Amino acid sequence: MIIEPPFAKSVAVLDSDRSNLENSRRLLGQMGHVPVLFESAAELFAALLKGARFDLLMLALKDKVAIESWSVVCDKLGLPTILLLRDAQWEILRSIRGDIFAQDEVIKLDSSGLTMLELEWRMHALLRRRRLLAEIPSFSQEKMTWGHYEFSISSHTVRCRGQEIHLPSRQFSLALEIFRNVGIILSRDWLWKNAWKIEFSRNGSRVLDTYIAHLRKKLMLCHDNGFVMQAVYRQGYQLIATDQCIALPANADRVAR
Structure with a gap:
């Protein structure tokens, strides 16, 4: 069994409850x-403005506005973040758009509080996924273009016409992977593993469908505009080029599983 070295050194923890x-x-x-x-x-935000750097954030936030605001901040700064929610706050996520926090970035706290085993697993999974995303070779290329769409x-x-x-990091990774495989039917499991570097979850279909709906609307x-996104029954999704000047790959219509 290979034991990886420590994967985080500095962790900022925001919680108004001193015992927590x-x-x-x-x-x-x-x-x-x-x-x-x-x-x-305010203290954490001031520290970030002054140049403080952390490997990871742990945030116990109490309301929808705070969750949405910090999600934007963390996405802009590229900071891996774990959201801590108490029982009464769990329902807040139902009213928030699907690209705020992924399932492995949320810890639901019960009366026993935070446990070392779950915290260690969440931190490991989150930081490993961030590291893998940073290592994707294609990400070293600054701009990629498909028809009217230019990815920075x-x-x-x-940029389109x-x-x-601007797309949050998860939406951007998903959109880039879909455009890189234009014409190919992509299964939900394949998209989870290749766009987000995590295993397909129990609720993965619903989450992914929400993300696809956001992308279809945001990217017009x-x-x-030369591309349409279609759901393929019991298989996944396929981005189709409608502009005749856009050549499809030789393996178009194959299924990526």
């Missing part, structure tokens, strides 16, 4: 990490 902060500090210390504790969002890798933006569209995928 102390528990997080104890667990992270036992795991060999260096916790930096914050009782208010570093800024996570897509002069309009610049339609005949006039």
